[in-house]
Amino acid sequence: MVHRIVAWSLRNRFIVLVITASLFAWGIFAVKKNPIDAIPDLSENQVIVFTEWMGRAPQLIEDQVTYPLVTNLQGLPRVKYVRGSSMFGMSFIYIIFNDDVDIYWARERVLERLSTVSRTLPAGITPQLGPDGSGVGHILWYTLDAPDMDLGEQRALQDWYVKFALQNVEGVSEIASFGGFQKQYQVTVDPNKLLYYRLSVTDVISAIRSNNNESGGRKFEMSDMGYIIKTSGYLKSVAEIENIAIKTQNSIPIRIADVGAVQMTGEPRLGIFDQDGEGERVGGIVVMRYGENTNVVIDKVKAKMKEVSKGFPEGAKFDIIYDRGTLIKESVDSVRQTLIEEMIVVSLVVIIFLFHWRSALSIIIQIPITLAISFILLNAFGISSNIMSLTGIALAIGVIVDNGIVMSENAYKHLSEKYSYWQEQQKNKKS
Numbered sequence: 001m002v003h004r005i006v007a008w009s010l011r012n013r014f015i016v017l018v019i020t021a022s023l024f025a026w027g028i029f030a031v032k033k034n035p036i037d038a039i040p041d042l043s044e045n046q047v048i049v050f051t052e053w054m055g056r057a058p059q060l061i062e063d064q065v066t067y068p069l070v071t072n073l074q075g076l077p078r079v080k081y082v083r084g085s086s087m088f089g090m091s092f093i094y095i096i097f098n099d100d101v102d103i104y105w106a107r108e109r110v111l112e113r114l115s116t117v118s119r120t121l122p123a124g125i126t127p128q129l130g131p132d133g134s135g136v137g138h139i140l141w142y143t144l145d146a147p148d149m150d151l152g153e154q155r156a157l158q159d160w161y162v163k164f165a166l167q168n169v170e171g172v173s174e175i176a177s178f179g180g181f182q183k184q185y186q187v188t189v190d191p192n193k194l195l196y197y198r199l200s201v202t203d204v205i206s207a208i209r210s211n212n213n214e215s216g217g218r219k220f221e222m223s224d225m226g227y228i229i230k231t232s233g234y235l236k237s238v239a240e241i242e243n244i245a246i247k248t249q250n251s252i253p254i255r256i257a258d259v260g261a262v263q264m265t266g267e268p269r270l271g272i273f274d275q276d277g278e279g280e281r282v283g284g285i286v287v288m289r290y291g292e293n294t295n296v297v298i299d300k301v302k303a304k305m306k307e308v309s310k311g312f313p314e315g316a317k318f319d320i321i322y323d324r325g326t327l328i329k330e331s332v333d334s335v336r337q338t339l340i341e342e343m344i345v346v347s348l349v350v351i352i353f354l355f356h357w358r359s360a361l362s363i364i365i366q367i368p369i370t371l372a373i374s375f376i377l378l379n380a381f382g383i384s385s386n387i388m389s390l391t392g393i394a395l396a397i398g399v400i401v402d403n404g405i406v407m408s409e410n411a412y413k414h415l416s417e418k419y420s421y422w423q424e425q426q427k428n429k430k431s
Helices: 002-011 013-033 058-073 103-120 151-166 191-196 201-211 238-242 294-311 324-354 357-380 387-430
Strands: 046-052 079-087 090-097 133-145 172-178 183-189 215-222 225-231 245-249 252-255 260-266 283-289 317-323
Touching: 002 013, 013 357, 046 058, 046 103, 058 079, 058 090, 058 103, 090 103, 133 151, 133 172, 133 294, 133 324, 151 172, 151 183, 151 283, 151 294, 183 191, 183 201, 183 238, 201 245, 238 260, 283 294, 294 317, 294 324, 317 324, 324 357, 324 387, 357 387
Parallel strands: none
Antiparallel strands: 046 090, 079 090, 133 283, 133 317, 172 283, 183 260, 215 225, 245 252
């Protein structure tokens, strides 16, 4: 079979050259289209279900949230296994699918099952899917350098301006905020006053909820003009909350201010984010979607950051603290430099030892052609250019060159023997 291929190639050199040139051009196109990353994505094909039930103990979360979800989600098609984790006020379910399952098909199946499982959970609990990002999807971390703003203002800037702008970037799954204070109104009730007025915490909560609402009326016409009636009942200040009436006793309203104190403060935190020992910072984590080109997404996010920073208050700016783009560039450049050095050294060794430029050229040409064709296969199997794949290509160069040397030496030996035999025949004819 091999002899036939070699014989056919020798008889049809032009066709072989055209096919080789076409594959080389296709390979160069594949190199440009191949996604670039620093590390291969070896994470499991998973969908995360997150449920929040604040103020509840881990055991209660486990019994009433995590266990019902795990037992119902185990019946999904093409699932390997389901993991559950319960902590204070939160439940996490990890559904691991087979590796060949499309992630968005998997998310649809999980949503279909959650629509029926939610009925068995306690009232007011709504499970939600995690971001459609992989385990290595954290591609960029940034903080806000705003010395003239307090932590609450920085967190508000991050949550209500920066986050929404960066989430619109193509390829971004989520912007996860961290640090600072999330502003909220807090009502601190006095148990002794509740007991004196014969009230409960539930009465206070119900009064605040019922007074923080808007409702629409109807439309009416007057003087050929239409008017829409609506009530504006959303709470907008501490004073409005303090004046809410909880209950009326002896024709006297008992207000929130009579049983407790109202203040605007930050949400209680379990930790802080400190940068370089210089104090707390507010920032965000850019999470990339499955299957996106990391390098391209990072470039788009940085371009969007420049646009977003124009709307910052004076003195505020972005401070990038982790950029996988830099790691990608350094890693790929290192492997690329190794490949170039290896090709040069191999070429010199082949020329010196064979000392036959045509044989050396045939071996050296194999290296770029083989490398270009290998990227066609990388794209076909969905493998990115990362440290692992490029290192494998670098190691394969030795095999390529070794094979070329063996074939060239073998051909050179047979041609030499045939040429010697031909010379002997010529000498015998002359004698």
